[in-house]
Amino acid sequence: MQELLQYIFSGLTNGAIYAVIALGFSILYGATRLINFAHGEFVMLGALGLITLWQGLKIPLAIALVLAVLGVALIGFLFERLAIRTVSRPEPIVLIIITVGASIFLRGVGMLVWGKDAHSAPAFFSFAPIDVMGAKLLAQSIWILVVVVALTFALHAFFKKTLVGKAMTAASISKKAAWLTGIPYEWMILLAFVLSTATGAVAGVIITPITMCSYDMGTLLGLKGFCSAMLGGLGSLWGALAGGIVLGVLESLGAGFLSSGYKDAIAFGLLLAILYIRPSGIFGAKDLHRF
Amino acid sequence: MRTWPTIMNRILKPALAGLICLIGFTPLAIGADAYKIGGLFSVTGRGSFLGDPEKKSMEMAIEAINQAGGIDGKLLETVIYDTEGDPQKAVSGISRLINKDEVIAIIGPSNTPPSLAVKSFAERAGVPLISCAAGITITQPVTPWTFKTAQSDAQAVSAVYAHMKGRNIKTIGILTVADSFGESGKQQLLSQAPNFGIKVVCEESFGAKDTDMTAQLTKIRKEKPEAIVCWGTNPGPAVVAKNAQQLGIDIPLYQSHGVASPNFIKLAGDASEGIYLPTGKILVAGLLPETDSQKPVLQKYIQEYESRYQQPVSGFGGYAFDAVQLLAKALKGADGDRNKIRQALENITGHVGISGVFNMSETEHNGLSPEAFVMVRIQNGTWALEP
Amino acid sequence: MTQSSLHETVRIGLLTGAVAAAGILFDNAYHIQVLVFIGINTILTLGLNLLMGYTGQISLGHAAFYGIGAYTSAILTVHFQFSPWAALFPSLGLAVLVALIVGIPTLKLSGYYLAMGTLGFGMIVFIVFRELDFWTGGSSGLAGIPSLKIGSVDLMSGRNFYYLVWGAVLGTLVVSRRLIESRVGRALRSIHGSEHAAMAIGVNTQAYKLQVFVFSAFLAALAGFLYAHCIGFISPGSFDFMASVRMVTMVVIGGMASIWGALLGASLLTLLPEWLHAFADYEMIVYGLILMLVMIFLPQGLLRGLLDIYERSRNA
Incomplete structure (x- = not known):
């Protein structure tokens, strides 16, 4: 029982991080039908950026958090303007390779700026772990879960209640129709990039106190986030949240009860099974897009 | 509507195509009277924490030897390639070192898989290879041309x-x-x-x-x-x-x-x-007793490394430093003959290095004991x- | 049609000549080694190009088949004392079998879901290579894979392996050409155009997609077999997710739906890291930038893009 609880706690923490990353994938996919393979690198930039601002430049934590997220969003803005929008033939496969190129480029930049060694930051709060029937729940984990749920609610409200959010949804359904009603869809795409990379940075900053950060941390996190977004159904915010949590908990249970060596294989095996049974994910819409 | 992409199209497309055609195999200057030594380190990618200090230590050690007049009147020249910890990159690196740069000995790779991958190439070509990786399978079983300086796991x-x-x-x-x-x-x-x-x-x-x-x-x-x-x-x-x-x-x-x-x-x-x-x-x-024979060697290395690179010494660069020192010993009097170098390497005993005291033999190509x-x-x- | 196939025959003839000439001209073993890697990557890219370029299906897990080809042959020769040639058929056969089993449910997916499905499959196979350490040697890799021999001639010596690999490349080119020109090829292009329309006129799209998927897996396994016996050592790292991405990149950079694009993409992306050595720590930045710039300005791939520039300059 104690073990089971501990596996679930650890799975929830990891899952929450996957969920934030998956949110970034879903926002972008919802608005542009694009998967950004450099998304994990934005997580890395957020994490290492925070460490530099907070630990290196000694900026107070709250301000450093905001600056790190804004800084990464600015890079996302530049990425859309300079790379994505200049593409002369924006087919999905072309855009995928551009984002793959961008991920290698950003990793190279990360290596130059932060070096090849890993970095770490102290915990945000120094509360002792909470004891739940022998299992330890970290204050940090609770904080991460709260951030994730709050972020999902905020994004949900943004897309459903605000004019800009509704305009983004409209632009993603039909570019032409949106344009006819006066929605500047190019701005909507730009906004989607900024929002998506900003959530990537949020994932980065909440992960810093619980693990080690290095220039090459993004690839695997991006992959897990992509996997979660798929699991929940691409484009769905709640799907991203559910997908992330499910993946995190399954990984943890797989490592605990079956084999830690095969834990990723277990997670991906389940993903395949779900895709075969429900090809559009747990919460995904029925319509399928192809290249 | 948007003009600058079209301008970019006009100018950059041909420029890009031209650039790609232009980059060729980069020629390397060949020193006439020097011994060429190859290095294969994972300077980037996984294992860069090994490869980076190893590369620096090798360059430092070679420079010191050259400042002291080289070996038998010949200077040493280094050619170093990055393996990124990838066996395939290591293989193309070693064939470049052996066949294009025609080095007389090779130091590296930093990790076990690339070392195992390049081993057979060194054996076939008959070039001494001094690996800096931990895996015990690199030198066990012993093969004639492969050595290693890192302590085994x-x-x-x-x-x-x-x-x-x-x-x-x-x-x-x-x-x-x-x-x-x-x-x-x-x-x-x-x-x-x-x-x-x-x-x-x-x-x-x-x-x-x-x-x-x-x-x-x-x-x-x-x-x-x-x-x-x-x-x-x-x-x-x-x-x-x-x-x-x-x-x-x-x-x-x-x-x-x-x-x-x-x-x-x-x-x-x-x-x-x-x-x-x-x-x-x-x-x-600093904590070692004064009686420890390695202490002066270590302190000299640490002092030189830290003053040269302005960063704290790593525990891993010593593998390449030791490899250079062993090789320098073996090069003396070998007249650049690879087989003589190999035999000389095999006969080194009591060499006090960074990673321990090396006692090589025909059946032991690592030469370190658990006391390391x-x-x-x-x-x-x-x-x-x-x- | 006949005119173009005549042109193709001439081109393949020219390539054969170029391969033979290069074999004689390049006397440096390093250059030969690089050419061997280009050949192996070309075989990989050709298979994936058929799948992506002609049926519009993406695979982010093709390194799995590459690995199955390499590992099956390596395990059979190292642990079970098979001769390498005897191991060729089981390794190709296993890849085909796995492709069939995986292909049937996976190819029902499309778009990013297909990408994810193949990615997941690739990850699982990679983990199996890593964890079955009793046979595969785990992450440390499997060493001592014997080299290929014909009679008493060791193919690893001199240029023999170069001729073997490029012989296989030429064979693959001819077979791919045949496939594209055939009824199958026309059906494939119809699937790329519109899968629903193809279905409506009676093309069994599932069966055709599966055939191409299996064929590309077969080619990937062949490349893996050659790779294992060329280097004599394999480790899981060579068959991970990034290896699959590299393969897709070769296809797209060279130009999809063109066997010559596959050759160009494989050559360029094999040579690029060799050239970029000079950039040292900036290598990743330059590599990433080149990928982005090529796709931004030449989205149809280098082959088409360069031809366009050539034609424009002639017309100007």
């Missing part, structure tokens, strides 16, 4: 187990990283355990980039071992240390020599307190020698 495991035996630890749980370093460590941990009367009650692994190892530690804790051994390279083991502290695990935690660097203490913070690990003597050079390791404990954020 077998010796590190012996040091750990001897320390446990002294503290009467009988059951352990092991947690290894799922890469070649952890894999090789796991094999040694499992195979040597019976020799020390130790029982491995639980074996778990974690991915090199995993962010949380709580699940594995919980599983190990359930088996109630008397100690935990974690075998990996940064940053994973630092996460293990943090997680173990969070879970309130109070049995001794042993780490491997793969994390023997000040950066580990920085990463794990106060979670690193009380951790035991085996390390080459470089980490504790000392056990240390992390105390108040620094290393303390364990008796």
Whole structure:
């Protein structure tokens, strides 16, 4: 029982991080039908950026958090303007390779700026772990879960209640129709990039106190986030949240009860099974897009 | 509507095409009267924490030899390629070194898989190869042209187990990283355990980039071992240390020599307190007794490295430094003949290096003994020698 | 049609001549080694190009088949004392079998879901290579894979291996050409155009997609077999997710739906890291930038893009 609880706690923490990353994938996919393979690198930039601002430049934590997220969003803005929008033939496969190129480029930049060694930051709060029937729940984990749920609610409200959010949804359904009603869809795409990379940075900053950060941390996190977004159904915010949590908990249970060596294989095996049974994910819409 | 993309199209398209056609095989200057020595290090990518200081140490050692007038009146010239820890890149690197640069000996690669991959190429071409990787399979079984300067994981495991035996630890749980370093460590941990009367009650692994190892530690804790051994390279083991502290695990935690660097203490913070690990003597050079023959060699190396590169010395650059020194000894009087160099390397005994005292022979191409390791404990954020 | 196939025959003839000439001209073993890697990558790229270029299906897990080809042959020769040639058929056969089993459910997916499905499959196979350490040697890799021999001639010596690999490349080119020109090829292009329309006129799209998927897996396994016996050592790292991405990149950079694009893409992306050595720590930045710039300005791939520039300059 104690073990089971501990596996679930650890799975929830990891899952929450996957969920934030998956949110970034879903926002972008919802608005542009694009998967950004450099998304994990934005997580890395957020994490290492925070460490530099907070630990290196000694900026107070709250301000450093905001600056790190804004800084990464600015890079996302530049990425859309300079790379994505200049593409002369924006087919999905072309855009995928551009984002793959961008991920290698950003990793190279990360290596130059932060070096090849890993970095770490102290915990945000120094509360002792909470004891739940022998299992330890970290204050940090609770904080991460709260951030994730709050972020999902905020994004949900943004897309459903605000004019800009509704305009983004409209632009993603039909570019032409949106344009006819006066929605500047190019701005909507730009906004989607900024929002998506900003959530990537949020994932980065909440992960810093619980693990080690290095220039090459993004690839695997991006992959897990992509996997979660798929699991929940691409484009769905709640799907991203559910997908992330499910993946995190399954990984943890797989490592605990079956084999830690095969834990990723277990997670991906389940993903395949779900895709075969429900090809559009747990919460995904029925319509399928192809290249 | 948008003009600048079309302008970019006009200008940049041909420019880009031109650029791609222009970049050719970059020619390299060939010094007429110099011995060429090749280096293969994972300067970037996985294992850059090994390759980067190794490259720097090799360049430093070669420069010192050249300033002293070279060997037999000939200067040494280095050609170094980056393997990125990738066996295929290492293979194209070694064939470039052997066939294009025509080096007389090669130092590296930094990691075990690339070393195993290039080994047969060095053997076939008859070029001495001095690997800087830990894997014991590189020099066991011994093949004529392959040597290595890094301590083997077998010796590190012996040091750990001897320390446990002294503290009467009988059951352990092991947690290894799922890469070649952890894999090789796991094999040694499992195979040597019976020799020390130790029982491995639980074996778990974690991915090199995993962010949380709580699940594995919980599983190990359930088996109630008397100690935990974690075998990996940064940053994973630092996460293990943090997680173990969070879970309130109070049995001794042993780490491997793969994390023997000040950066580990920085990463794990106060979670690193009380951790035991085996390390080459470089980490504790200042603490060694004056009678230790390695002490002056180590202190000289550390002082030179730190003043040259303005950064703290790493525990790993010494592998390449030792390789250069061994090679320099072997080069003397060999007149650039590869076979003579090979034989001379094989006959080196009593060479005091950074990683230990080397005693090579026809059947031993590593030449280090378990004494190359000392056990240390992390105390108040620094290393303390364990008796 | 006949005119173009005549042109193709001439081109393949020219390539054969170029391969033979290069074999004689390049006397440096390093250059030969690089050419061997280009050949192996070309075989990989050709298979994936058929799948991506002609049926519009993406695979982010093709390194799995590459690995199955390499590992099956390596395990059979190292642990079970098979001769390498005897191991060729089981390794190709296993890849085909796995492709069939995986292909049937996976190819029902499309778009990013297909990408994810193949990615997941690739990850699982990679983990199996890593964890079955009893046979595969785990992450440390499997060493001592014997080299290929014909009679008493060791193919690893001199240029023999170069001729073997490029012989296989030429064979693959001819077979791919045949496939594209055939009824199958026309059906494939119809699937790329519109899968629903193809279905409506009676093309069994599932069966055709599966055939191409299996064929590309077969080619990937062949490349893996050659790779294992060329280097004599394999480790899981060579068959991970990034290896699959590299393969897709070769296809797209060279130009999809063109066998010559596959050749160009494989050559360029094999040579690029060799050239970029000079950039040292900036290598990743330059590599990433080149990928982005090529796709931004030449989205149809280098082959088409360069031809366009050539034609424009002639017309101007």
